[in-house]
Amino acid sequence: MSEQIFTLPDLGEGLEEAEVVRWLVAEGDQVRLNQPLVEVLTAKTNVEIPSPFEGVVRKFHAGEGEVVPVGGNLVTFELGAATEEAPKVLVGYGVKTDASAAKRRPRLRPPDPVGAAPSGRPQPATGQPEGTQSLDERIPVRGTRRIIAQHMTASWTQIPHVTSFLTLDATELEAFRRELAANTTTQRAAVSPLPVVVRALVEVCREFPKLNSSFSAETEEIILKRVYHVGIAAETDDGLLVPVIRDVDAKGIMTIAREIAEVVAAARERRATPHQLTGSTITVTNTGTFGAEFGTPIINAPEAAILALGVIEPRALIVDGEIQIRPATTLSLSFDHRVLDGAEAGRAFLALRDLLMDRERLRSLPRD
Amino acid sequence: MTGVAEATEPFRIVAPDGRANERLVHRLGLDDDRLRQLYRFLRLARGADREAAALQLQGHLAVYGPLLGQEAAQVGSAFALGEEDFVFPAYRELGVALVRGLDLVRYLYGWKGILHGSSPDPRSDRFALNTVPVSSHILHAVGWAMGARLDRKRACAIAYFGDGATSEGDFHEGCNFASVFQAPVIFFCQNNQYAISVPLRRQTGAPIHRKAEAYGFPGVWVDGNDVLAVYHVTREAVERARSDYTPTLIEAMTYRVDPHSTADDPSRYRTREEEASWQRLDPIERYRRFLTATGLADEAFFEQVEEETQQLASTIRAGVTSLQPGPMSDLLDNVFAEMPATLASQRDEAISLAGAERESSEPAAR
């Protein structure tokens, strides 16, 4: 026994439906092939449809007077022997409902912001512009790099950047670090300057909340964040990623150091979760790790500030009127000039430097 | 129509009640087997036609133009053709295709919507492609006949068309050319009384068979529902064409019992009485009575023909329902003998789109 459903064909060049006028058999009847089955009324005429199968009429799917769309179910037959899959019946072409086809359709993306190629004319999507030599190497920018590139472009073009520089005498900072290292027993976290600077920065943000804010162009507001999630810029094979240490204000320096190590490793090994890579309210970048003295860091939009920590190395500084060799570095602070003006930024920056030069105050930061 | 002498009745051999003019039957030169064969073809033509009509109503054919009632006109005339003769159909000549030995499933490809045309090789079938633009094939028949004459062949062309076609310019140009060039062609009009809804009296102001006079060749009026009469006049026309290079216009009076197509509603333009009066003149009933009355056929024969008809219907059904179209790229391949580059690139697109369809329509792996 097998069941076959007979659907309404298109009986006249683009018809969309027909009305069942009269069933010429009853449910349960045994019918012959081509026996008059049902009379339907189309927009053009009455048509008597002969039975497409020999078998038993199991169930009508439309009553007399009901309108059935072309392709809609008319009647289910029960056929004697198990038949092969019912041959595909021409149903008509005016009305097509193929939900699965809709799901398979090509997906679109909104166009990229229009930018001209160096020549000023849009370049073709594929292939080389005419006349160029093929000595150039072309590296496609895809995936993460592409997203980073887009993000940086947005930051740079939407936020008016100003960068300030301050020389930091790191004598006290280095001494503090040695104290920390000496005091670690069970933990083996490397105590680089970075976690100290991160914790110190958050202290300063409490006093100068605009450092830890965001400018909203749509609503024309400065949103002061009440949480302190610090992004740590990290170089990876996929490009610059910014894993995040959450709630730095509630954490001690050692914890921060450990977490920095963990999330940066995760980012480099491509196992960082989206949660670990998003949500920062201010960012720190350790340009010292690749030897730069100072730089002009790009703000991690939609934040309002980014601090770059340069390499700490011996420099000649003027201390008490004399030239002395001291460990020193340059701190670079880029800020959103819509949020902070120069004086405000300067005061915040000096506050940070003062903190980092004061061993007593460093000792009072939460340590664990 | 003053000043025009006309026959009052079309030529007939077998009357509707089955009684026949014995002398005329004898002159046909058909032996008993061939006389029975005619019945067989009539019955098979109807069976094949009914099956095709049912298949269309069941959604297995996109369109179909039925020939119900016109079997004798088609079978009788086709039976009179020789192997070398060439048929130019309009689009309703399944009966002619049957007699000429065409594969009927292949013939129905066009109606199914698989491929245009009834055959990939009209030349070997001696059967041209169906032509939807009415009357346009008449010129083709004349051209073929002109070509056959240049080759000094003893063969003729026959163009089948309806009463409506005689209003088209191509019919008149064809008749005129045939006359001027003395082309061996038969113009066979199945006058089934209607062109969709337009009745004969609104189609033409003069009897169709009389139009031949204007072109200088014989016009013959025949009872299209009398298979022997149709056979007779067609055979004469075949001889006339082959021997004398003279065309003939045959007007076979018949009736389109079914609607023009399933989209048509005859109740809007003709009466049930009219339809019933023509059903009394049914060609198959009439011929069966003749065979029975003359003892040429018995019940056993008729039963055997019924069985054969059932089988043919089943074969057509099985063939048509299992037909699937070939790839779209085939259509692009067959536009030119040498494909232009612009078409080649479209072909690539068609193939890749069809491939994507196929992939995504396959059931997902479990």
Place this chain on the structure above:
Amino acid sequence: MPEITMVQALNSALRHCLREDDRVLVYGEDVGKLGGVFRVTDGLQAEFGEERVFDTPLAESAIVGTAVGLALAGWRPVPEIQFNAFAYPALNQIISHVAKYRSRSAGGVDMSIVIRMPTGGGIGAAEHHSESPESLFAHTAGLKIAAPSSPLDAFSLLVNAIHAPDPVIFMEPTIRYWSKESGELRTDGLPLGVARILRHGSHCTLIAWGSSVARCLEAAEAAEEDGVELEVLDLRTLVPLDLETLIGSVRKTGRAVVVQEAPLTAGFGAEIVARIMEEAFDALHAPAMRVAGYDIPYPPAMLEEQYLPSLERILVAADRVLRY
């Protein structure tokens, strides 16, 4: 508001014009007693009589040729060609006479004729029933071409066309005959020569007419899910072409895709693309593209879906111009 099909809208337009003007004649094969093979002329002969609404013999050249003569005799003929491809026997009359009479008479003679024909495919029909021959007519100076896409519009355009002093080829999208729309039938609706933006969008303009408009609207719906805004422009009239609306839209979006059922080469889309190049080149972010039928005779019924511009092909073209 009740729903009305395009067939009913066209029927109403013919009825309106037959009532309003004694000189209007409606004729062709099967239009009288039967009411037309698509019922567009249903009931008209009963209301207006056999002299004004009548059946003709099967002869398209004569149908159009006699329209020329009727126009000269002061009538306003609205002949029907039963299916698009059956216009071909009448091309000599259309191109040599209907199109040229005014010009050849230095403006002295109006050929106020509207030649109606079902156009386009997707209806599972026999050969020669599914053509889109608008290019042939567009290329013939002196002919106007209307291509409605929806019922209410079909009404206004047909009334407008019958009123026009110039000959109009009125191309009715067969596949949309049974489509429904609710609203008021207006004799003062948008006239010939005015295009209409059916859907606004900023990323790309889809340009279509007749049967392809619905498919473009589907594409725009789908694209919206992806955050892409496709503007859909219904040309409504091919000749005269509403350049202002067309160019305005393309300037706004900077991207254009023309969708046509007719085969690609030398189709009306080529004309549109040329105009866009001439008038809006500086505003383009990508070349204007066409989605069209392949350069083959219209395919058999079981293959026509693969031939007609599908939702997928329209989106693929949109993607190309968006990514350019």
